[in-house]
Amino acid sequence: xxxxxxxxxxxxxxxxxxxxxxxxxxxxxxxxxxxxxxxxxxxxxxxxxxxxxxxxxxxxxxxxxxxxxxxxxxxxxxxxxxxxxxxxxxxxxxxxxxxxxxxxxxxxxxxxxxxxxxxxxxxxxxxxxxxxxxxxxxxxxxxxxxxxxxxxxxxxxxxxxxxxxxxxxxxxxxxxxxxxxxxxxxxxxxxxxxxxxxxxxxxxxxxxxxxxxxxxxxxxxxxxxxxxxxxxxxxxxxxxxxxxxxxxxxxxxxxxxxxxxxxxxxxxxxxxxxxxxxxxxxxxxxxxxxxxxxxxxxxxxxxxxxxxxxxxxxxxxxxxxxxxxxxxxxxxxxxxxxxxxxxxxxxxxxxxxxxxxxxxxxxxxxxxxxxxxxxxxxxxxxxxxxxxxxxxxxxxxxxxxxxxxxxxxxxxxxxxxxxxxxxx
Amino acid sequence: xxxxxxxxxxxxxxxxxxxxxxxxxxxxxxxxxxxxxxxxxxxxxxxxxxxxxxxxxxxxxxxxxxxxxxxxxxxxxxxxxxxxxxxxxxxxxxxxxxxxxxxxxxxxxxxxxxxxxxxxxxxxxxxxxxxxxxxxxxxxxxxxxxxxxxxxxxxxxxxxxxxxxxxxxxxxxxxxxxxxxxxxxxxxxxxxxxxxxxxxxxxxxxxxxxxxxxxxxxxxxxxxxxxxxxxxxxxxxxxxxxxxxxxxxxxxxxxxxxxxxxxxxxxxxxxxxxxxxxxxxxxxxxxxxxxxxxxxxxxxxxxxxxxxxxxxxxxxxxxxxxxxxxxxxxxxxxxxxxxxxxxxxxxxxxxxxxxxxxxxxxxxxxxxxxxxxxxxxxxxxxxxxxxxxxxxxxxxxxxxxxxxxxxxxxxxxxxxxxxxxxxxxxxxxxxxxxxxxxxxxxxxxxx
Numbered sequence: 001x002x003x004x005x006x007x008x009x010x011x012x013x014x015x016x017x018x019x020x021x022x023x024x025x026x027x028x029x030x031x032x033x034x035x036x037x038x039x040x041x042x043x044x045x046x047x048x049x050x051x052x053x054x055x056x057x058x059x060x061x062x063x064x065x066x067x068x069x070x071x072x073x074x075x076x077x078x079x080x081x082x083x084x085x086x087x088x089x090x091x092x093x094x095x096x097x098x099x100x101x102x103x104x105x106x107x108x109x110x111x112x113x114x115x116x117x118x119x120x121x122x123x124x125x126x127x128x129x130x131x132x133x134x135x136x137x138x139x140x141x142x143x144x145x146x147x148x149x150x151x152x153x154x155x156x157x158x159x160x161x162x163x164x165x166x167x168x169x170x171x172x173x174x175x176x177x178x179x180x181x182x183x184x185x186x187x188x189x190x191x192x193x194x195x196x197x198x199x200x201x202x203x204x205x206x207x208x209x210x211x212x213x214x215x216x217x218x219x220x221x222x223x224x225x226x227x228x229x230x231x232x233x234x235x236x237x238x239x240x241x242x243x244x245x246x247x248x249x250x251x252x253x254x255x256x257x258x259x260x261x262x263x264x265x266x267x268x269x270x271x272x273x274x275x276x277x278x279x280x281x282x283x284x285x286x287x288x289x290x291x292x293x294x295x296x297x298x299x300x301x302x303x304x305x306x307x308x309x310x311x312x313x314x315x316x317x318x319x320x321x322x323x324x325x326x327x328x329x330x331x332x333x334x335x336x337x338x339x340x341x342x343x344x345x346x347x348x349x350x351x352x353x354x355x356x357x358x359x360x361x362x363x364x365x366x367x368x369x370x371x372x373x374x375x376x377x378x379x380x381x382x383x384x385x386x387x388x389x390x391x392x393x394x395x396x397x398x399x400x401x402x403x404x405x406x407x408x409x410x411x412x413x414x415x416x417x418x419x420x421x422x423x424x
Numbered sequence: 425x426x427x428x429x430x431x432x433x434x435x436x437x438x439x440x441x442x443x444x445x446x447x448x449x450x451x452x453x454x455x456x457x458x459x460x461x462x463x464x465x466x467x468x469x470x471x472x473x474x475x476x477x478x479x480x481x482x483x484x485x486x487x488x489x490x491x492x493x494x495x496x497x498x499x500x501x502x503x504x505x506x507x508x509x510x511x512x513x514x515x516x517x518x519x520x521x522x523x524x525x526x527x528x529x530x531x532x533x534x535x536x537x538x539x540x541x542x543x544x545x546x547x548x549x550x551x552x553x554x555x556x557x558x559x560x561x562x563x564x565x566x567x568x569x570x571x572x573x574x575x576x577x578x579x580x581x582x583x584x585x586x587x588x589x590x591x592x593x594x595x596x597x598x599x600x601x602x603x604x605x606x607x608x609x610x611x612x613x614x615x616x617x618x619x620x621x622x623x624x625x626x627x628x629x630x631x632x633x634x635x636x637x638x639x640x641x642x643x644x645x646x647x648x649x650x651x652x653x654x655x656x657x658x659x660x661x662x663x664x665x666x667x668x669x670x671x672x673x674x675x676x677x678x679x680x681x682x683x684x685x686x687x688x689x690x691x692x693x694x695x696x697x698x699x700x701x702x703x704x705x706x707x708x709x710x711x712x713x714x715x716x717x718x719x720x721x722x723x724x725x726x727x728x729x730x731x732x733x734x735x736x737x738x739x740x741x742x743x744x745x746x747x748x749x750x751x752x753x754x755x756x757x758x759x760x761x762x763x764x765x766x767x768x769x770x771x772x773x774x775x776x777x778x779x780x781x782x783x784x785x786x787x788x789x790x791x792x793x794x795x796x797x798x799x800x801x802x803x804x805x806x807x808x809x810x811x812x813x814x815x816x817x818x819x820x821x822x823x824x825x826x827x828x829x830x831x832x833x834x835x836x837x838x839x840x841x842x843x844x845x846x847x848x849x850x851x852x853x854x855x856x857x858x859x860x861x862x863x864x865x866x867x868x869x870x871x
Binding site for chain 2: 013015016019020022023026027030034064136274276278291294295298299302303306309310312313314316317319320321323324325327328380381
């Protein structure tokens with residue numbers, strides 16, 4: 001196959017060829033970056049929370065009894081203690097629902113649930129002092145850690161895996177916001193606070209509190225994702241819910257969840273003081289997770305749609321133009337055929353022409369893609385585009401080009417030599 | 425001549441139906457995608473109070489200690505004002521109207537036996553709020569300065585909450601009972617009913633609000649937020665960021681180191697704005713000389729309403745990104761059409777040279793092809809309109825807080841078709857120019 005005559009023809013249609021090249025280049029640049037964004041979002045929404053996500057249901061209850069409520073009158077002296085006592089009654093009732101394997105009461109935070117409380121945590125007294133001096137944790141070796149709390153049974157209910165150490169013992173639990181003596185931390189936090197050491201038994205300095213690490217769990221995602229290096233920096237404190245509002249977490253077989261939520265709501269409304277159950281917070285953990293990533297899923301759909309749309313429009317352009325050129329060159333194709341060119345020669349001619357144009361587009365597109373990536377990195381927290389995306393983008397565009405040109409090229413190959421003898 | 429060119433264009437397009445279809449589809453997809461996103465951006469950045477916004481300003485002070493470091497992930501205490509500063513600005517009366525405010529989420533105890541207690545969003549504010557934001561009243565009116573001073577137990581309801589509580593009965597003079605958990609609910613006398621009024625975005629809300637979906641259902645005098653306590657604690661839950669940097673405990677809301685209030689002022693003339701800006705700086709300087717403020721007095725800022733929304737940066741990054749993506753799409757679609765039109769027009773070199781030889785001027789050829797491109801634009805615009813409506817419909821199905829706003833107003837509808845025509849005429853410029861330069865004689869020879 002000689003490239004010379006193809007180049008000569010293209011020179012004839014310089015402007016059109018350049019336009020098509022530009023279109024391929026822009027498509028290549030945008031599609032490479034879009035594909036990269038899609039993959040990043042997919043990675044984000046598939047982060048494991050580290051808990052038994054498919055087996056959990058969550059229901060929020062809030063006491064709203066007022067002063068005329070007999071329960072409130074009776075417990076006025078120590079409402080906090082009374083609240084926890086009532087939560088225990090609730091927990092027992094929830095545990096009695098058929099199909100419920102275990103339950104726990106949590107004040108407000110669950111992985112990916114957005115409500116968050118976090119504390120600056122230091123691995124040593126010196127680090128804490130340094131942080132106080134700097135008025136910032138950065139540079140002092142301290143980390144902002146998301147804290148979970150929960151009643152006994154939380155570890156089992158969430159389905160967390162203790163990789164080292166033990167669960168809390170009953171005497172380690174404190175009521176509400178009192179300072180806990182011990183904590184269970186995530187593996188990631190253990191490595192971030194005590195790199196190269198065993199974190200078990202170490203003491204954490206959290207403001208004025210000194211808390212001993214008694215257990216380490218595997219993955220445990222924070223309520224909000226703040227970035228890959230921080231997502232897993234979490235710990236659990238043995239605190240008992242003393243608040244009027246409380247989340248009950250129920251573990252069961254996945255298929256029982258809808259029924260259990262219904263029964264749990266009915267059971268809670270029957271019990272104890274005046275109670276408000278917000279229908280918004282009667283949901284499976286799967287729903288909580290879906291809400292957290294809702295925007296990401298919209299974005300993934302949109303990105304896929306626009307990438308496909310772009311490729312489609314570019315394929316349209318290539319087919320349209322190739323069709324046109326075939327029509328325009330029917331006579332010269334006929335002459336070539338009459339002079340002895342085979343069908344395969346004609347087919348290959350158009351395929352090579354397309355390959356040349358698309359290659360030009362890809363070369364330009366790769367440069368544009370890197371430029372676009374730099375721009376996106378500056379304005380929209382995107383990371384650097386790995387080079388193999390460009391390679392895949394190039395292959396996709398070559399294939400797309402060949403596919404779009406195939407129809408017109410076959411039509412050209414079918415032009416009979418006799419056309420050469422006809423006038424236009 | 426126009427009719428003739430139109431006829432020529434139609435004939436030409438009909439001769440190549442597939443190619444024409446491809447071009448219309450390409451421009452339609454490009455226009456549909458970009459107009460969908462343009463509409464979303466348009467509704468998200470619209471003026472929430474078109475008649476008032478030019479005169480509304482929000483002052484911001486900087487009472488933070490000099491060595492205070494703001495957590496980039498967390499909230500900035502400077503977003504809001506302290507009780508002390510808000511009261512000082514309020515009582516200075518330097519603006520035509522001014523109001524301080526804060527969001528609340530209260531437990532409402534209905535008197536109707538068939539209704540369970542429920543939580544409802546509302547706002548604490550001061551007297552001028554209604555007149556300053558031009559809130560209409562269906563019945564009754566707002567409260568007076570004396571009510572503000574005394575912390576009178578009065579309440580203004582929105583229509584739907586009034587109807588929910590009192591049905592068709594006249595709500596004025598009725599009592600609404602509000603109270604936190606375990607507290608004795610207190611009674612508030614209804615003195616006014618407004619229509620369901622909520623600017624989009626809810627510009628006066630705290631930074632933690634969902635600006636496009638939150639709405640206030642009742643309004644109470646601000647002084648109640650700090651005075652209304654029962655045995656078990658404050659009677660109202662406040663929504664929004666309450667952030668402090670001090671160590672003093674006790675009455676947290678009135679603590680000079682705790683910010684939680686929003687403040688708006690009506691300033692009618694540029695001179696008034698200048699004077700008010702100076703007043704803020706003077707006030708800061710005074711506070712600094714008293715030792716309360718540590719940072720430069722010139723840190724005090726006065727934002728206009730639209731300036732404040734811009735500062736708050738309400739449009740999510742994702743929406744911006746989608747917009748640029750759509751623009752890129754339109755660009756590729758246009759390039760596509762330029763190439764196709766060029767090939768198409770130049771293929772008709774024979775026809776052009778005949779027309780030129782018969783006396784058509786270059787301008788005539790140019791206009792003829794321009795009309796053909798515009799025709800493709802009209803068809804593409806109509807298709808794009810359909811695609812954009814589909815796109816907006818699918819956005820309205822999403823649970824995002826701005827989703828319900830995603831629909832086109834008449835100006836956007838016209839804009840869509842106009843953009844399509846402009847885009848296709850632009851795309852036709854180069855091909856038409858090339859076509860009109862086809863020399864008459866040379867092409868005739870090849871026929």
